[in-house]
Amino acid sequence: MTKVLVAGSTGYIGSYVVQELKSREYWVRALVRTPDKIKKPGEHLEPAIENLADEFFMGDAIKVDTIAEVCNGIDVVFSSLGMTRPDFVHSSFDIDYKANLNLLRLAMKAKVKKFVYISVFNAHKMMDIENIQAHEKFVDELRASGIDYAIVRPTGYFSDMAQFLNMARTGVMVSLGEGEVKSNPIHGADLAKVCVDAIEGQDKNIDVGGPETFTFKEVGEMAADVVKKKPFTLSLPLWLADGVAAVTGFINRDIHDIALFATTVSRNDTVAPAHGTHRLRDFFEEMASKEG
Numbered sequence: 001m002t003k004v005l006v007a008g009s010t011g012y013i014g015s016y017v018v019q020e021l022k023s024r025e026y027w028v029r030a031l032v033r034t035p036d037k038i039k040k041p042g043e044h045l046e047p048a049i050e051n052l053a054d055e056f057f058m059g060d061a062i063k064v065d066t067i068a069e070v071c072n073g074i075d076v077v078f079s080s081l082g083m084t085r086p087d088f089v090h091s092s093f094d095i096d097y098k099a100n101l102n103l104l105r106l107a108m109k110a111k112v113k114k115f116v117y118i119s120v121f122n123a124h125k126m127m128d129i130e131n132i133q134a135h136e137k138f139v140d141e142l143r144a145s146g147i148d149y150a151i152v153r154p155t156g157y158f159s160d161m162a163q164f165l166n167m168a169r170t171g172v173m174v175s176l177g178e179g180e181v182k183s184n185p186i187h188g189a190d191l192a193k194v195c196v197d198a199i200e201g202q203d204k205n206i207d208v209g210g211p212e213t214f215t216f217k218e219v220g221e222m223a224a225d226v227v228k229k230k231p232f233t234l235s236l237p238l239w240l241a242d243g244v245a246a247v248t249g250f251i252n253r254d255i256h257d258i259a260l261f262a263t264t265v266s267r268n269d270t271v272a273p274a275h276g277t278h279r280l281r282d283f284f285e286e287m288a289s290k291e292g
């Protein structure tokens with residue numbers, strides 16, 4: 001039986017990957033930094049992994065001594081380990097690059113056969129953003145490592161689209177630019193299938209998006225319709241958003257990254273090859289009913 005280590009197992013995509021691996025009868029070890037998170041579903045409806053993984057390994061990937069044995073006996077490492085919200089302690093390079101590099105070195109030592117890593121769709125067009133640089137610096141290490149690998153590059157996750165529901169609820173929908181650029185976001189369960197296919201297949205670079213393409217304006221309208229509100233739309237011209245993003249650079253580098261990312265994806269379409277079946281409206285309705 002193939003043994004897979006999932007790093008990032010308590011996160012949005014990682015928990016769906018644990019679920020998908022178990023449905024295909026893999027043996028799964030989950031690396032867990034925050035034990036409380038394994039017990040309950042995540043804030044964006046992702047599954048609790050407590051009764052899914054075969055084994056839990058408690059550790060913090062930036063403290064190598066806590067994960068020294070995490071790859072022992074493992075055939076494949078899947079990592080969606082990353083920093084998606086500023087913690088005001090670590091940088092993107094600490095987590096997205098160094099923590100994943102720690103895992104890669106341990107995987108090499110343990111003679112792991114394959115390493116599947118999640119980066120970001122269109123990363124090469126966003127190399128001015130530190131978080132993207134950290135992802136891609138790790139990708140370079142992975143390519144040079146000699147381990148068989150696959151890099152999955154998704155568009156935005158449904159979990160990220162939940163911010164439109166939050167804005168609709170507050171009554172103010174902030175739009176950067178006209179909101180006319182397009183994207184095809186993806187549900188965690190659909191992306192998890194692509195990730196497990198990547199473990200099984202030969203492709204090394206896999207761009208992936210969801211089955212439906214929307215403008216950001218359409219996503220905002222859908223969110224408002226689902227929560228039955230008519231929010232006021234505050235359209236920030238992109239030149240002004242750029243100015244705000246520049247100012248955040250003097251405050252905090254991670255908030256600056258988020259602001260730069262937001263202005264970048266508000267300028268260019270982010271449409272990747274379509275996969276999966278989950279519809280964004282169903283996700284919004286499920287989120288809205290959960291939150292009442």
Ligand SMILES: NC(=O)c1ccc[n+]([C@@H]2O[C@H](COP(=O)([O-])OP(=O)(O)OC[C@H]3O[C@@H](n4cnc5c(N)ncnc54)[C@H](OP(=O)(O)O)[C@@H]3O)[C@@H](O)[C@H]2O)c1
Binds near residue numbers: 010013032061080
């Ligand atoms: N969100 C998007 O739209 C999107 C789009 C494309 C690509 N991506 C990339 O996809 C990846 C996963 O995204 P996600 O939304 O699933 O992230 P997430 O929900 O924030 O999950 C991140 C996971 O990494 C773990 N982690 C972070 N630092 C760790 C450490 N030092 N040691 C051990 N575990 C650690 C977290 O553990 P804790 O639970 O303990 O925090 C969590 O399990 C990220 O690299 C992100 O940049 C995201």
